[in-house]
Structure formats: structure tokens, C-alpha cells
Amino acid sequence: MSPFNASDLQRIFETIDRNGDGFVSIEELHWLLNRTGVDFISDDLESLIGKSKIDFDEFLSLYESISEINRGGEEIESDLLNAFQVFDENRDGFISCDELHNVLVRLGLWDDKRCVRDCRRMIGAFDVDLDGRLDFEEFKNMMNYSSHSSS
Structure with missing residues (x-):
């Protein structure tokens, strides 16, 4: 089970979507990951995602992927x-x-x-x-x- 529900993630998405365009750019995502202690170089992040910005559904998928990877004992x-x-x-x-x-x-x-x-x-x-x-x-x-x- 994900620690954040969809409503939490929507608020987080809206918070990091600093320009309010409905997408989270690599720069905005990089800012969030840095604040949460996840180190990524922007270029690596863009090559991982495959585009320069993501919408909310893609943000949810990325979050679930990271959550799966980070699940500890x-x-x-x-x-x-x-x-x-x-x-x-x-x-x-x-x-x-x-x-x-x-x-x-x-x-x-x-x-x-x-x-x-x-x-x-x-x-x-x-x-x-x-x-x-x-x-x-x-x-x-x-x-x-x-x-x-x-x-």
C-alpha cells in the first residue's frame, strides 16, 4: 500500500508544479527529489523518464515505481x-x-x-x-x- 493516497499526491503535484501548467518539469521534479533526499542529476532523471515533463498520471506511476524500489524491511x-x-x-x-x-x-x-x-x-x-x-x-x-x- 502506498504511504500517500491520491489526494495527498495531487496536493504534492500541485505544489511542485510551480508554474501551474499541469505538468511537472524535470527541474520541478528534481527539486522535489532533492528535498526528499533522493539524489538524481537532472539529465539522468530526464533519460529515466524519457521526456522533459510529466502529467499527474505519469507522476503517480513514477511515485509508485520509486515506492516499490524504496520499500525496506x-x-x-x-x-x-x-x-x-x-x-x-x-x-x-x-x-x-x-x-x-x-x-x-x-x-x-x-x-x-x-x-x-x-x-x-x-x-x-x-x-x-x-x-x-x-x-x-x-x-x-x-x-x-x-x-x-x-x-
Whole structure:
């Protein structure tokens, strides 16, 4: 099952379709993939897709393909869910800037002087739907990016 439903994907598509032409260009798709921690060179992305822009149906197909490739073991998923729940202090299904800041301070990873602005930057780097907080999928992308960049 896909972590995003069609409505979520439609909102994401509309968000990254910055010029509102009903298509996502390679540049717009590259922007999204970079924000979610997936590294592609624009030329490689265009040769993979076979065209310079895609419509919503093609976007759905691409998303499903990437989701299939990126499916990890259930154990990793469970560990990530447990970590997510540590940060989601109010159990609303999202990690806000305040929650991220509180947990990082409580874990001793940040001192209390480190500002919420730094948390906003961290969240902003992975906040695909641009709502100012991380849902579980965005959190997984952040954690996967962190593990890949530290290898």
C-alpha cells in the first residue's frame, strides 16, 4: 500500500508544479527529489523518464515505481515508527518545530539555547507538503537521508 493516497499526491503535484501548467518539469521534479533526499542529476532523471515533463498520471506511476524500489524491511519501518513516536509528543501524527526542539534538548543533542529557527530549517528541508511539520513519510525521508549522508 502506498504511504500517500491520491489526494495527498495531487496536493504534492500541485505544489511542485510551480508554474501551474499541469505538468511537472524535470527541474520541478528534481527539486522535489532533492528535498526528499533522493539524489538524481537532472539529465539522468530526464533519460529515466524519457521526456522533459510529466502529467499527474505519469507522476503517480513514477511515485509508485520509486515506492516499490524504496520499500525496506518491516523491522526498519517499525524502528522508524518508534522513533517518530518519540518526537510526536502530542500524538497528532506530526512532528512540529517545538516537538523536535524539545526532544533534541531532552536527549542532550542540543542545548536549550539552540533556537526553534534551526528546527524550522531541519523540518523545511524534508517538508514535502510545505505544512511546516513532518508527517511519518517526511520523517522517514529525513532519517533515510541522514543515514545515507553519514555513510
